[in-house]
Amino acid sequence: MGxxxxxxxxxxxxxxxxxxxxxxxxxxxxxxxxxILFVERARTMAFAGGAIVFxxxxxxPGDDALARTLGGDTGETAARVAAIRExxxxxxxxxxxxxxxxxxxxxxxxxxxxxxxxFAELLAHERLAIDPDALAPFARWCPQHAHARxxxxxxxxxxxxxxxxxxxxxxxxxxxxxxxxxxxxxDDVARGTARAIFPTRRNLERLATFGSFxxxxxxxxxxxxxTVAPWTETRDGGTYxxxxxxxxxxxxxxxxxxxxxx
Numbered sequence: 001m002g003x004x005x006x007x008x009x010x011x012x013x014x015x016x017x018x019x020x021x022x023x024x025x026x027x028x029x030x031x032x033x034x035x036i037l038f039v040e041r042a043r044t045m046a047f048a049g050g051a052i053v054f055x056x057x058x059x060x061p062g063d064d065a066l067a068r069t070l071g072g073d074t075g076e077t078a079a080r081v082a083a084i085r086e087x088x089x090x091x092x093x094x095x096x097x098x099x100x101x102x103x104x105x106x107x108x109x110x111x112x113x114x115x116x117x118x119f120a121e122l123l124a125h126e127r128l129a130i131d132p133d134a135l136a137p138f139a140r141w142c143p144q145h146a147h148a149r150x151x152x153x154x155x156x157x158x159x160x161x162x163x164x165x166x167x168x169x170x171x172x173x174x175x176x177x178x179x180x181x182x183x184x185x186x187d188d189v190a191r192g193t194a195r196a197i198f199p200t201r202r203n204l205e206r207l208a209t210f211g212s213f214x215x216x217x218x219x220x221x222x223x224x225x226x227t228v229a230p231w232t233e234t235r236d237g238g239t240y241x242x243x244x245x246x247x248x249x250x251x252x253x254x255x256x257x258x259x260x261x262x
Contacts, residue, residue, distance in 0.1 A: 017142050017152035021079040022056025023087045024138060024203070025095060026213040027160040027179055033211055035179035037160075037167060039090055040194075042175050051195045052185065056153065057086040057173075066120040070130060079154040080132040085119045091167040091177050095158045096134040101126065103165060114170070134158055138220045139206075139247070141199045141228045152227070155203065157220060159213045182208040198230065198241060198259045205250050223248040232256060 025037040038052045059082040067078035084096040088110055094101050101109065105126050112122050123129065135156040142152040169177040180188070182204045188194035189201060196204065210216040228243050241259040245252045 014144050014150060017144070017150040019059040019075075019079070020057060020151045020153040021059055021083040021086070022054045022153055022155050023083040023095065023135070024054050024155060024157050024207065024216075025087065025091075025093065025160055026157065026216065028213060033181045033183065033208075034213055034216075036182055036185070036207065037087075037091060037093070038178055038180055038185065039169065039174040040176040040178075042173060051197050051200065052189075053197075053200055054155070055087040055090040055177075056083055057090075058082070058151075062118045062120060066123075066130070069120070070132065072132075076137075076154075077132055080135045080156060081119070081130060083135060083154075083156050084130065085113065089113045090170050090174055092170075093160070093164055093167050095161060095164075096131050097123075098129040098131050100161045100163055101128060106165070114172070136217045136220055137225045138216075139203060139228065140225050141203075143199060144229050153199075154225075157213070157216050182210075198254070199228075202243060202249050202251065206248055209250060219248060 027035040027037070029035060037055065039055055040052050041050060059078050063078045063081040063085065064074065066081050067074045070077050070081075080096065084094075088094050088106070092106065092110055094106055094109070105128075109122055109126065113119065135158050137154070138157045139155040140153065141155070142150065144150055167177040167179075169175065185194065185196075186201070186204050186208060189196045189204075206219075207216065210219055224247070226244070226247060228247065230241050230243050232239055232241055234240075235253065239256040240253045241256050242253045243249060
């Protein structure tokens with residue numbers, strides 16, 4: 001089933017979505033399923049305040065400019081650049097570069113990014129280059145609902161580089177950064193000790209089906225990356241928030257009363 005005509009008509013009146021990107025970073029463990037990196041948003045933030053999310057943010061003009069120098073699909077590459085940049089800013093971890101920077105270099109990069117310096121300029125100064133192939137496409141979501149910012153977000157998978165430092169929270173947009181398995185994070189949300197918005201929960205449920213980074217990449221490649229735009233429909237006398245059932249998600253509908261949308 002798909003969006004109703006009413007939902008489509010509403011979408012036509014909404015503002016243009018903001019391009020964004022996020023990174024689902026895996027840390028392999030010997031004991032079981034891989035850990036995933038999360039940040040907890042500050043409660044004062046307009047979007048997803050107080051929620052746990054994956055590192056990420058808007059694609060800015062500098063990301064677009066850097067992507068044009070790398071060739072290929074500029075929109076896709078700019079999203080990967082943004083995911084790499086945001087993970088450095090928010091968690092202090094460099095993924096998707098041609099080499100792992102040492103702690104001093106990483107510190108300079110992060111400080112300069114927080115000060116608003118162009119990412120391309122900083123990479124050139126440190127003699128670093130983007131390796132966009134280190135990120136694997138996973139999903140794309142664009143929830144379209146009134147009275148909130150609309151983000152067109154591309155999700156990517158990446159593996160924690162060997163020798164990477166422990167994450168450090170940026171203490172600006174976020175108040176905590178931590179590792180947790182997808183299953184444990186879902187348990188935290190179910191108990192009410194963590195908050196997650198609808199797209200995060202659906203992606204966590206999908207991630208919880210994978211036992212390794214390699215399984216996650218294979219699982220991602222088994223389905224097309226098609227934009228998910230949740231819609232509402234009536235089922236069994238109740239209103240549900242729904243997503244397509246052919247994109248690899250184990251749960252594709254939730255009662256609107258329990259779905260958290262930001």
